[in-house]
Amino acid sequence: MSSSNGVVKAPMFEIENLHAEIDGKEILKGVDLVVNEGEIHALMGPNGSGKSTLAYVIAGDPRYEVTEGSIRFQGEDILEWSPDERARKGLFLAFQYPTVIPGVSMANFLRMAVTNVRNARAEESAAVGGDVQKITPREFRRLMREKMAILKMDDAFATRYLNEGFSGGEKKRAEILQMALLEPKMAVLDETDSGLDIDALKVVSEGVNNLSGPEVGMLLITHYQRLLNFIKPNFVHIMMEGRVVESGGPELAHELEAKGYEGLRAQFAGTRAG
């Protein structure tokens, strides 16, 4: 990939021939995907095609074993990194099913997460003469209130226990809140639209759009075209049986909407056979 002045620049986020399995069963069978700064990618596909597995593997879920291939982030192979290292380097996964942590308030959890990630970034920045500062408790509180307001979350939310008793919409909002506070460089959103009514979908989309920018890459995993009415992707990929089988522009999502997965499946089967 070459930029206008002719210097070859490595992609920000690059998945190459990724194979991964769980309990000896191969789910990812050679995924290739590239996301550059400022790009929003949508990854669509039928149930069981491996979309969520890909999300978990990117985040470093220890249940999955990568058997082949690589994931490179800003030029570095991240597969040996623990999940927290990945987070501190600027990767983020919005979970489809966030886990309940009883007794831990949102505020306490967020403070620790934001402090860890931000301080790691400050150290990294200091090493190269940058000016990213560590976060103070006061600044954290201000930031949390600001982001909660954008996501139309009540202040009382901060004192609730992490994901405990949250409605589907509240869970998704909480994920987006975490994303907004952690300010990742590469965000993966796993079915963040599922289970949301139209109002919640708008709020969540707004949160995503607020984060997106020229330096941030995004991968939206979704089953339906609906989310893409609110968040405009630059690229759309179709995943089937553990591989990305088709990539294109936003029009691909509309094509999918029209033909359905079965239609596309037949088409790809035909392509491959031919």
Next chain:
Amino acid sequence: MVAKAQVDIGEYQYGFRDEEDYVFKSERGLNRKIVEDISAMKNEPEWMLDFRLKALDHYEKRPMPNWGADLSGIDFDNIFYYIRPTENMGRTWDEVPEYIKNTFEKLGIPEAERKFLAGVGAQYESEVIYHSLREDLEKQGVIFLDMDSSVREQPELVKKYFGTIIPYNDNKFAALNSAVWSGGSFIYVPPGVKIEVPLQAYFRINAENMGQFERTLIIVDEGAYVHYVEGCTAPTYSTSSLHSAVVEIVVLEGGRCRYTTIQNWSKNVYNLVTKRAAAYKNATMEWVDGNLGSKVTMKYPAVWLMEEGARGEILSVAFAGDGQHQDAGGKVVHVAPNTSSQIISKSISKGTGRSSYRGLVKVYKGAEDVKSNVVCDALLLDETSKTDTYPYIEVEEERASIGHEATVSKVAEEQIFYLMSRGLNETEAMSMIVNGFIEPIAKELPLEYAVELNRLIQLEMEGSVG
């Protein structure tokens, strides 16, 4: 010398010890003469010596309990039953011998006293070496003394209640305590006096093979309130020490007493304690019992609900790390109708640690319309740790509402992964889950103690994963 006496068992930070410079140290082991010597040194009245000797007699006859934790590691003949570190008790910290004062400085006691306590008692080995009570409380008639002084200075109250809630023949270790008791607190809160900030006692063992047997008696008069907090630590030795306390509490009509323990003995201490309260009409007794330290703890704070409207609450949190057995829980006895109780127990086990919940809810015939609820949750941090539950429910009355639920859970891998994906390392993730688990109890503690509890858990977690 110091380094030699300590064994390396991780992060316990109170394992330091002082050189011994004592006024009196009994020989190892227990006999009638030691009991008589203790009584004589304390200038006790005849009735107390009689009480001690009867208790000694009972202790010697009574067999070891055949239930609960393994106590075979206690070498009773190797224990020092009485050590008097200093001649006099200080009313100010300046009156306390320098090295003992330094120890309590390290434990943060004088600082806590200045910041948020209404009174402090500090016990070192067998004796209370410092005691203070805020002047305004003294003027209101509050009595806060070491137990030994109270026998001399408050003979009527002591004679009326001492040994009535826990008789000397209650169990083997109550008998042992009754024979050789020394130190502990005596508190009397007059009718209607509410002490808004806690009184605290701190117990420190220093010598190797020490036996500490303090005795506490609290009387909360009608409509009064007190919150008493105790903490305890000891140096780490490779041989065993013994701590066997007796705590008796009386809460009269409409009174309320809260008794909070943050037990953090070093992991060579056998901690075998009997604690019991009697709550009268519309009175409330609350035990908040945190067991983090010791090699073995057997302790089941009890409330006897003697008259209508009385309420008992027991919150128990136990952490059993490598080599520890926390056999803890609570007992509630409903003697009167319209009484209510709740026991909430949370235990965490790690490595070769084992935590047991042992509890009793008893409803006597005639105690109608009793409400009681027991919840015990156990959290296992790994594959090797153990937990077990012994809930005894004895109900002789049909009109009683008794609830009991128990859960055992393991820290889920997905919880750890979720937190790590937000930038927490594995230890931080584990600590956060554990602190969340005990949150229902931690939030009942004054802020300073909640912070301390969280910090201790954090220390226990370090080096436990990865």
